[in-house]
Structure formats: structure tokens, C-alpha cells
Amino acid sequence: xxxxxxxxxxxxxxxxxxxxxxxxxxxxxxxxxxxxxxxxxxxxxxxxxxxxxxxxxxxxxxxxxxxxxxxxxxxxxxxxxxxxxxxxxxxxxxxxxxxxxxxxxxxxxxxxxxxxxxxxxxxxxxxxxxxxxxxxxxxxxxxxxxxx
Amino acid sequence: xxxxxxxxxxxxxxxxxxxxxxxxxxxxxxxxxxxxxxxxxxxxxxxxxxxxxxxxxxxxxxxxxxxxxxxxxxxxxxxxxxxxxxxxxxxxxxxxxxxxxxxxxxxxxxxxxxxxxxxxxxxxxxxxxxxxxxxxxxxxxxxxxxxxxxxxxxxxxxxxxxxxxxxxxxxxxxxxxxxxxxx
Numbered sequence: 001x002x003x004x005x006x007x008x009x010x011x012x013x014x015x016x017x018x019x020x021x022x023x024x025x026x027x028x029x030x031x032x033x034x035x036x037x038x039x040x041x042x043x044x045x046x047x048x049x050x051x052x053x054x055x056x057x058x059x060x061x062x063x064x065x066x067x068x069x070x071x072x073x074x075x076x077x078x079x080x081x082x083x084x085x086x087x088x089x090x091x092x093x094x095x096x097x098x099x100x101x102x103x104x105x106x107x108x109x110x111x112x113x114x115x116x117x118x119x120x121x122x123x124x125x126x127x128x129x130x131x132x133x134x135x136x137x138x139x140x141x142x143x144x145x146x147x148x
Numbered sequence: 149x150x151x152x153x154x155x156x157x158x159x160x161x162x163x164x165x166x167x168x169x170x171x172x173x174x175x176x177x178x179x180x181x182x183x184x185x186x187x188x189x190x191x192x193x194x195x196x197x198x199x200x201x202x203x204x205x206x207x208x209x210x211x212x213x214x215x216x217x218x219x220x221x222x223x224x225x226x227x228x229x230x231x232x233x234x235x236x237x238x239x240x241x242x243x244x245x246x247x248x249x250x251x252x253x254x255x256x257x258x259x260x261x262x263x264x265x266x267x268x269x270x271x272x273x274x275x276x277x278x279x280x281x282x283x284x285x286x287x288x289x290x291x292x293x294x295x296x297x298x299x300x301x302x303x304x305x306x307x308x309x310x311x312x313x314x315x316x317x318x319x320x321x322x323x324x325x326x327x328x329x330x331x
Binding site: 007008009010011012013014015016017018019020021022023025027029037051060092 | 237269270271272304306315316317318319320321322323324325326327328329330
């Protein structure tokens with residue numbers, strides 16, 4: 001498995017409990033939540049799945065929260081991308097990852113910290129930002145090849 | 149002579165006692181039989197129950213329907229309930245091999261139990277299990293048995309369910325696995 005083939009795979013969610021609220025269109029998983037889709041793996045304390053019906057397409061949004069919530073996926077290159085944050089949002093159709101709260105992404109020789117990180121899984125493009133109140137800065141650490 | 153009369157008297161007394169015993173046994177037998185014989189039995193039942201303001205509340209069809217007044221117990225074979233909610237999205241059908249109703253309120257369904265949404269939705273259109281309990285007034289469901297469920301491009305398995313068909317809330321209480329079918 002790797003990133004490109006992952007998106008054709010079914011998403012499997014294991015948890016202790018699952019609550020479904022048809023009226024509010026929300027499905028919530030609680031307790032040791034594990035999500036997998038091919039090589040994509042997420043673990044969290046809680047996962048909310050929200051279906052937004054807009055025009056013709058249906059958009060699933062997965063919101064994983066934890067201390068922290070973790071995300072790993074094998075990229076085309078074979079490298080493993082890992083991410084963690086207090087909240088990880090995964091827009092399934094758009095393949096967009098949004099990390100919020102003590103966000104961190106590492107990929108082989110680089111590490112990015114910030115309050116909020118958005119990562120386009122298809123383009124493998126990353127936008128990191130920090131919120132003014134926290135006073136934190138975005139930090140990127142590139143490890144020189146010799147130190148690996 | 150007096151001995152003869154005395155023996156006749158004894159024989160009559162014994163037979164009276166025997167008869168009395170037999171008679172009371174017979175009464176108690178018929179009494180207990182009446183408690184076990186249904187007060188009424190209907191084959192090929194089709195029943196519609198309305199709310200006080202004339203709305204359809206429940207429809208029930210069944211192969212066989214036996215009601216035991218004294219025991220406040222109803223036994224139903226191949227029941228199929230349609231439960232009408234406040235709007236069309238909250239109408240549900242429940243079917244099973246057998247069901248029983250206690251105190252005209254507590255329903256238990258056993259054998260190939262299926263809970264189906266009348267109007268298909270994205271999440272949960274059908275749940276299957278071996279056994280489930282339901283309160284006919286509050287429409288709260290509960291079971292500890294293994295369950296499988298499915299909706300539009302989604303499948304669930306788990307152990308145990310708590311649900312409220314009126315508020316449309318469902319809780320799979322243990323060992324849950326959900327499969328999102330992407331294609």
C-alpha cells in the first residue's frame with residue numbers, strides 16, 4: 001500500500017463504542033479509535049464523522065481528537081509521513097489534512113511544528129501557520145543528509 | 149343390623165371424599181388450563197393502531213397472534229411491525245421469527261430480527277440481530293447480542309445496541325467496527 005492506492009481502499013474504523021445521530025447526520029466513535037485506509041493509519045480517543053451533502057457530491061469529514069491524535073501514511077516514495085495534533089481533520093474526498101493544536105508533521109528529513117498545519121495529501125503541499133495569541137512561531141527543522 | 153348401616157355410612161363417606169377431591173382437581177386443572185389457553189387467537193393478523201389524534205402509530209401483520217389476558221402476555225409468530233414516527237424519515241419496520249409482549253408494553257423479538265428504515269438514509273438503513281427488546285411507548289431498543297448494520301456505502305458490526313427510534317439515536321456499545329466503502 002501507499003498514498004495513491006490508499007484512496008481507493010475502504011476506510012475501516014475500530015472503536016469501543018459508536019454513536020449515530022441520524023437527525024444531526026453525525027457518527028461518533030469513542031474509546032481506542034483506530035482508522036485505517038490502506039497504509040493510512042490514525043489513532044485517537046474520539047472520532048466524529050460528519051456527512052455534508054452539497055449539490056451532487058457527498059463529503060465526509062473525519063475529525064479525530066486525542067492527546068494527541070496520530071496519523072501515519074506511506075508516501076509514493078516509500079517514505080513515511082507522520083503527523084500529530086490535538087485535532088486532526090481529514091476531508092476524505094479532497095484528501096486534505098488539517099492539524100490543529102500542537103501540530104507536528106515529520107517526513108524523513110524534515111519536521112514542521114505549528115499551531116495549525118494544512119497538508120494536501122495529493123500534491124504533498126504543506127501550509128503551516130501560528131495563531132497570534134499563542135505567540136508560537138512556525139518552526140521547520142531540516143536535518144542535513146550527513147546527520148541522518 | 150347396626151354394623152351394616154355403619155359400613156354403608158363409611159363407604160358413602162369415603163366415596164364422597166374421593167369425589168370431592170376429584171372435583172377440586174378437575175376445577176384446578178381447568179383453571180390452570182384456562183390460564184394456558186389463549187383468550188383469543190388470530191391467524192393472519194393485520195392490525196393498525198392509531199394515536200389519540202387519529203394518526204397511524206403502528207401497523208402489525210403476523211402469521212399467528214395469541215393473547216393471554218390473565219398472564220398479560222401476547223405471543224406473535226412472524227410479526228412485522230411498521231412504526232410511524234413524527235416525520236417520514238423516522239418510520240421504521242421491525243420483523244422477526246417470533247415476538248412476545250409483556251404487560252402490553254415490553255416487546256421482545258427473537259430470531260432473524262431486522263430493523264429497517266422505511267426511508268433510505270446515508271447512514272443506517274438496516275440492522276440485524278438475534279434478539280432485541282423494545283418499549284412500545286418510548287420505542288427504546290436494546291440488545292446485548294451481536295449486531296450487523298448497513299447504510300449507504302457503510303457497514304457496521306458490533307456487540308450490543310441501544311437505540312431510540314423516536315430521537316433517531318443509535319449506540320453500538322461494544323467492539324465496534326465500521327467499514328466505509330470508498331468505491
